[in-house]
Amino acid sequence: MLVTEKNNMTEEIEELVRRYGRERSSLLPILQSIQRKHKHIPDFAQQEVARLLDIHPVEVFSVISFYSFLNTKPKGRFIVRLCQTISCDLQGKAAVSKAIERELGITFGETTKDNKFTLEYANCVGMCDQGPAMIINERVYFKLTPEKAVQILNELK
Amino acid sequence: MESKGDLRAPVSQTPLVVEKPKDTSAIGGMVSIEINEKKVSVPLGTTILEACRQNGITIPTLCHHDDLCVAGVCRVCVVEVEGMRTLQASCAFPITNPLKIKTSSPMVRKARRNIIDLLLSEHYGECYSCFRNGKCELQSLAKEYGVDNYTFGHVTEPKYDVDKSSYSVVRDMSKCVLCKRCVRTCIDLQEVGVLEAIDRGDKTHIGTFLEKPLADVICINCGQCINRCPTGALRANDPSDEIWAAIDDPTKHVVIQTAPSPRAAIGEEFGLGAGHSMTRELNTALKRIGFDKVFDTNFTADLTIIEEGTELIIRLYKALVQKENVALPQFTSCSPGWVKFIEHYYPEYLDNMSSAKSPQQMFGALIKTFYAQKAGVEPKDIVSVAVMPCSAKKFECNRPEMYDSGYKDVDYGLTTRELARMIKEAGINLPEMPKSDFDSPFGEASGAGLIFGATGGVMEAAIRSVVEFVLGKKVEDIFEKANIIPLRGFDGIKYMEIPIGDKVGPVPDLIKHLVPNWDWLKGAVLKIAVAHGTANAKKIMDDIKAGGKFSECHFIEFMACPGGCLGGGGQPIPTTPEIRKKRAEAIYAEDESLELRKSHDNPNVVRIYEEFLTEGPCSHLSHELLHTHYTKRGRYIA
Numbered sequence: 190m191l192v193t194e195k196n197n198m199t200e201e202i203e204e205l206v207r208r209y210g211r212e213r214s215s216l217l218p219i220l221q222s223i224q225r226k227h228k229h230i231p232d233f234a235q236q237e238v239a240r241l242l243d244i245h246p247v248e249v250f251s252v253i254s255f256y257s258f259l260n261t262k263p264k265g266r267f268i269v270r271l272c273q274t275i276s277c278d279l280q281g282k283a284a285v286s287k288a289i290e291r292e293l294g295i296t297f298g299e300t301t302k303d304n305k306f307t308l309e310y311a312n313c314v315g316m317c318d319q320g321p322a323m324i325i326n327e328r329v330y331f332k333l334t335p336e337k338a339v340q341i342l343n344e345l346k
Numbered sequence: 347m348e349s350k351g352d353l354r355a356p357v358s359q360t361p362l363v364v365e366k367p368k369d370t371s372a373i374g375g376m377v378s379i380e381i382n383e384k385k386v387s388v389p390l391g392t393t394i395l396e397a398c399r400q401n402g403i404t405i406p407t408l409c410h411h412d413d414l415c416v417a418g419v420c421r422v423c424v425v426e427v428e429g430m431r432t433l434q435a436s437c438a439f440p441i442t443n444p445l446k447i448k449t450s451s452p453m454v455r456k457a458r459r460n461i462i463d464l465l466l467s468e469h470y471g472e473c474y475s476c477f478r479n480g481k482c483e484l485q486s487l488a489k490e491y492g493v494d495n496y497t498f499g500h501v502t503e504p505k506y507d508v509d510k511s512s513y514s515v516v517r518d519m520s521k522c523v524l525c526k527r528c529v530r531t532c533i534d535l536q537e538v539g540v541l542e543a544i545d546r547g548d549k550t551h552i553g554t555f556l557e558k559p560l561a562d563v564i565c566i567n568c569g570q571c572i573n574r575c576p577t578g579a580l581r582a583n584d585p586s587d588e589i590w591a592a593i594d595d596p597t598k599h600v601v602i603q604t605a606p607s608p609r610a611a612i613g614e615e616f617g618l619g620a621g622h623s624m625t626r627e628l629n630t631a632l633k634r635i636g637f638d639k640v641f642d643t644n645f646t647a648d649l650t651i652i653e654e655g656t657e658l659i660i661r662l663y664k665a666l667v668q669k670e671n672v673a674l675p676q677f678t679s680c681s682p683g684w685v686k687f688i689e690h691y692y693p694e695y696l697d698n699m700s701s702a703k704s705p706q707q708m709f710g711a712l713i714k715t716f717y718a719q720k721a722g723v724e725p726k727d728i729v730s731v732a733v734m735p736c737s738a739k740k741f742e743c744n745r746p747e748m749y750d751s752g753y754k755d756v757d758y759g760l761t762t763r764e765l766a767r768m769i770k771e772a773g774i775n776l777p778e779m780p781k782s783d784f785d786s787p788f789g790e791a792s793g794a795g796l797i798f799g800a801t802g803g804v805m806e807a808a809i810r811s812v813v814e815f816v817l818g819k820k821v822e823d824i825f826e827k828a829n830i831i832p833l834r835g836f837d838g839i840k841y842m843e844i845p846i847g848d849k850v851g852p853v854p855d856l857i858k859h860l861v862p863n864w865d866w867l868k869g870a871v872l873k874i875a876v877a878h879g880t881a882n883a884k885k886i887m888d889d890i891k892a893g894g895k896f897s898e899c900h901f902i903e904f905m906a907c908p909g910g911c912l913g914g915g916g917q918p919i920p921t922t923p924e925i926r927k928k929r930a931e932a933i934y935a936e937d938e939s940l941e942l943r944k945s946h947d948n949p950n951v952v953r954i955y956e957e958f959l960t961e962g963p964c965s966h967l968s969h970e971l972l973h974t975h976y977t978k979r980g981r982y983i984a
Contacts, residue, residue: 232556232983247539247542247563248542254545261556
């Protein structure tokens with residue numbers, strides 16, 4: 190990371206700390222804001238958050254590693270999370286997952302070469318009555334069919 | 347809550363201690379409960395576990411530790427509470443109303459057996475070759491609670507690679523049972539913060555920041571996590587094979603120095619209770635193992651007092667008389683864990699560190715120069731071993747700046763546990779050994795060097811000398827039997843003021859060339875402080891940063907481990923406040939039994955300044971051999 194990038198990051202986190210406070214409970218909203226903006230939480234940012242909240246970097250890392258929606262390495266611009274829980278599975282998840290894999294040319298857990306899509310499984314997203322469901326970034330798509338899923342991805346491309 | 351300190355360490359992060367109320371009949375005072383149909387009464391808020399212990403009922407524990415906060419994660423301590431649907435973890439259940447508790451019902455026994463069985467199903471148990479064989483808490487639980495087969499399977503292949511990157515601490519996460527004692531030790535007790543639980547669910551494991559190897563994170567090598575690990579997941583980096591090889595090599599001259607704390611604790615490894623000093627028995631045992639010479643680290647502890655004390659006097663003289671800008675208070679530098687802590691967390695205060703090396707490294711430098719000369723041995727043929735209560739000493743002797751004799755000053759740092767294993771391997775029962783003395787030319791050392799092992803000891807030793815240097819009268823006239831009681835005990839932070847008064851003595855010959863007289867100290871008040879455990883050190887450092895009371899101190903002793911060296915990360919396992927207290931008593935008792943109790947009275951110290959370091963303390967040669975410098979490491983990891 191360049192020094193200027195580091196300084197910008199520090200400023201940004203200081204602003205977040207001002208907004209959310211310095212309590213231990215402020216950690217999650219701060220991390221979510223960084224995640225939203227940068228699509229990941231860089232190593233340096235983790236250490237700065239730790240310094241400003243007076244906790245240890247490893248505690249920040251521990252929290253990040255606990256939550257699926259926080260990550261330390263950059264992922265694709267669109268993160269596709271297909272629900273893998275039993276209701277969606279019974280409603281045809283397998284066919285949808287195959288269609289998505291074929292369309293993007295990657296398997297689950299991978300990122301496309303142009304860094305546009307990352308494909309992951311998610312556990313229950315709460316759309317059990319309208320499965321199969323997937324989340325792309327922060328939007329939920331439901332009642333998927335293989336065709337519909339491919340169409341959604343193509344609209345994003 | 348206005349101060350940030352409260353947020354960082356809320357009440358839940360310290361061990362739960364419930365005091366007995368003064369008025370036991372008052373409401374909210376005592377609670378009457380029934381344990382196994384026996385009626386007892388306990389103070390309100392006592393945990394079920396504590397109540398049972400007070401009444402002689404044993405409940406198995408694994409994640410619970412007397413030094414650490416309640417976690418309640420292992421569930422081994424479950425008991426049945428009448429009226430509750432499920433079993434309760436007794437360590438995390440405060441008693442607030444009358445209860446009926448059963449600690450050994452069929453349900454409890456079955457649950458415990460299953461829980462231990464489940465722990466074993468995740469634990470890579472290669473017991474025969476494990477260093478904790480026979481001292482493993484999981485092993486003894488399995489034995490005591492009737493686990494006779496692996497109902498839920500057993501791990502036969504290691505799941506993780508062993509992290510051997512650190513000179514001090516080896517991590518084998520395949521043996522980890524996720525009790526999180528190490529996490530609580532590192533974050534709450536020591537406030538270093540290296541270890542935490544990483545990932546979630548069945549993938550949970552204890553890891554470091556960004557999963558880096560231990561050598562690359564801000565680990566201070568104190569080894570407190572080793573002392574608290576119930577299994578063999580954490581251990582010290584053991585050099586005993588290399589030491590055996592050196593002993594077996596006839597061309598090598600193997601010398602060993604023993605520190606006071608291992609001597610006060612090694613008996614525990616041979617079935618003695620805590621608090622048996624084995625100093626002279628150990629000398630014989632080491633000779634029988636095959637070490638050529640056995641030296642007493644206390645000798646260089648005495649030398650440390652002279653060097654560090656002189657350095658303090660020079661600093662004070664510069665600040666008060668020559669009005670120069672010097673860094674005060676001066677910090678002690680004997681604890682390698684503390685040295686690495688300040689290098690990481692407060693690098694801007696490194697100028698305050700005494701440049702004097704720790705006793706171990708001073709001895710290393712002297713053995714390969716002064717002793718080599720005297721004994722007529724080539725320094726390259728000397729293998730220098732140090733028995734320390736400490737895992738950080740292993741890191742210290744591998745520091746690149748510790749080659750002042752032209753060779754690696756100390757070749758191997760050996761912990762108390764590892765030495766005990768070597769002695770056992772040689773077929774020696776230590777307590778039965780005849781007593782013998784240390785070898786010349788270093789021989790005798792003073793009680794002042796001996797008490798380095800307990801928190802406050804370095805300061806007490808320094809004060810014994812400084813008082814006699816400056817006031818020109820016997821320290822016994824001021825402190826009864828030369829015991830400086832305010833500096834003893836296990837309070838986290840100790841503070842003391844010593845008024846110098848109007849009468850000062852003549853400057854002793856040893857430092858006459860540095861200060862002309864003591865008139866400039868007349869009427870001054872010497873302010874000193876002692877901290878043990880890096881959490882307490884952090885409190886003092888933050889106070890100094892904020893310009894508080896401790897910034898006006900002149901000299902502060904810091905020890906990285908709770909209790910000082912006697913509670914070090916290389917000491918026999920387990921460690922509890924009581925064990926540490928007994929070890930301290932053993933050390934102080936040995937000090938009182940000695941004739942020689944002041945560093946500057948040690949004839950061997952006097953002689954080394956006459957024969958070898960002829961220009962006196964803090965001179966050119968002493969700086970070359972006995973002093974060091976520090977590295978600004980900072981807290982960021984790239």
